[in-house]
């Protein structure tokens with residue numbers, strides 16, 4: 001008998017993309033908007049609201065489109081949200097991503113002074129993100145957004161990023177992504193790992209108890225905070241050629257090169273996890289949604305990381321039952337990331353200069369305990385599993401002297417001189433309000 005959920009979610013008030021899976025493949029576009037006049041900003045919101053689906057509809061990913069609206073702290077200000085409400089948002093959200101750069105190790109090439117304008121500036125107010133199974137259906141949704149913008153003079157689109165997911169679901173470093181998703185109690189949507197207990201809704205949606213059994217603080221008034229969540233987006237440029245060159249230089253054969261790359265990620269290019277396929281890729285497993293995330297680490301006889309290194313990207317990002325300092329479940333993130341830019345053709349080792357990577361999108365009810373914790377403790381450091389001087393080998397902000405330990409017998413392998421494979425081109429913290437909250441903002445008369 002399955003346990004009854006202990007919570008009833010107000011699905012008709014929650015923006016669908018928080019809970020619903022996306023189509024595969026898909027195309028998407030993120031549009032950032034500056035609000036110059038608060039009344040016009042509210043008018044734009046009023047026009048967008050009818051097109052935002054709630055999570056009460058069918059979670060069938062094959063439906064037409066998937067659109068979301070989120071607002072930065074500067075955006076809430078620009079829309080005239082009252083001061084006491086603004087003050088009720090958590091400090092990291094109020095400060096914005098650029099102001100958090102030092103804490104997040106967004107330094108050197110990833111520092112805000114090198115970000116792509118207007119990212120990191122005060123003009124990023126509204127984020128409209130749409131995803132659809134094909135270009136005509138995406139154009140239909142974007143047409144609606146553009147029509148909403150056309151004759152409202154006090155709002156201006158200031159940046160656009162087109163994104164996509166290939167039918168293989170592989171992103172620019174060559175690996176299938178977007179496999180592991182947590183289940184949320186009350187959503188009715190299963191997670192991808194049958195061995196992972198569903199999460200209390202308050203981990204991802206404001207207004208419900210979280211894993212600590214408490215109702216987390218929520219922006220006020222309640223109508224503004226309830227059923228909302230925080231969105232972290234970052235344009236992460238990947239250096240695919242540098243990644244390939246690094247592996248080629250360290251491997252003595254193509255199969256060793258593939259194995260080393262898989263050790264960086266924790267999965268093979270097909271998505272097959274190392275824990276279940278330790279020696280070679282298993283495309284049938286990688287393609288099987290029922291099996292490709294059905295694993296733990298210690299329980300699958302890999303407490304020491306001989307199959308999947310403790311420092312592999314996916315294992316760091318969700319250590320599951322690995323022995324770590326802290327509790328892995330307290331730092332789970334919902335990901336809605338996408339590819340951008342052309343893929344580097346297979347076999348090419350020279351950089352072609354193209355801008356490519358991932359538009360990382362992470363959702364959760366607590367930026368500090370979710371994204372910021374994961375970035376600072378699990379990506380930029382290795383204390384949590386006893387390797388303090390190693391960062392995430394794939395996405396860590398290496399300066400050319402990074403290290404990555406691959407446990408193996410009889411002696412471990414240590415990779416050195418890791419360069420930076422991922423550069424942050426900019427991002428922001430936004431609030432993805434519930435639909436009632438969007439109407440509340442649209443109806444303000446401040």
Ligand code: HEM
Nearest residue numbers: 173175176177178179180236314317318358374375395422
């Ligand atoms: C360009 C940068 C990145 C690349 C290429 C990348 C790639 C991948 C890949 C291939 C996977 C395995 C697929 C899956 O389990 O769904 C994965 C998993 C994951 N990544 Fe990343 N990632 C990047 C950045 C990030 C960042 C910045 C974060 C968080 C701050 C993150 C968090 C995660 C999480 C939570 C998982 C799921 C782990 C699991 O549940 O097993 N990733 N990533």
